[in-house]
Amino acid sequence: MEGKEVSTTMDYTIKLTKSTVTPLSSIAEYRRLVERLLYLTNTRPDIGYAVERLSQFLDCATDKHFEAAIRVLKYLKNEPALGLMFSSQIDLEPTDFSDSDWGTCSDTRRSISDYCFFIGTFIVSWKSKKQNTVAVSSCEAEYRALAMATKEVQ
Template identity: 80%
Template structure:
């Protein structure tokens, strides 16, 4: 995707029929099961199914060109890896130009192999970048817990807790600080989720 051009509902000229665009996005969504590199771009374009324009269609074609040039990329599961899970989370605060909602994502690796990933637009508007990052960390924490349960069912014993990575110092401070302040009261539930699993 060309990340310098901000796609909105009003970008470009409306398509006379959105059926071809819908079919293309549906096929790209199916590909995200094995191609985490296109998740964000496809998630962004799937927001415009009802109001697709020529610019949205061009962006979808750009993804197809990328896939054609990068046929060998995909998931690789190494047989020689340790079974230590690592989880990364991040959020892009207020990135949606139409709604100002944040896009959060995470990716969980076991050793060097990615096994779980997600990119999702938030259901609420975050009032700060710290809140957006914390909600992404909470989403990653819940996914890490789910992966832990699956590994236990497969009788794989984890030697140490899952390492969680976040690039926001204020979010990490809230996660480790047991005192709630007025500014963080609205994210208290997510705080409890993260703290309970740490």
């Protein structure tokens, strides 16, 4: 993995789609890499969004998707000490957040729902999932994200 280290997990100016030009001759290496990155999100939630985006292309990976996965590795090389840290000396009040990204998927136009739950300053649960149907407004997408988070809290 040659090249300089990067400070972000993704280049957000590049749109990853299923119709990106050059397909990989064998997607097995891409799948193994994304599988390992998925496992790593248990202790590195900072790469969660990028890995979620990359995992959408396991069946149709291209050279652009593979380059994006390599970028996540370069980010990890730049920030090896980041991760979840716990301490019992902080107020342990529960807090939760939910959000959605309206119409994010350029292939299906479906929104992404996200939530995260904290106890004190420690994240204990998080999820990012593509919504099942297309939302006709950002308000509808936000409502669905809130409903998903509420189900998880219950």
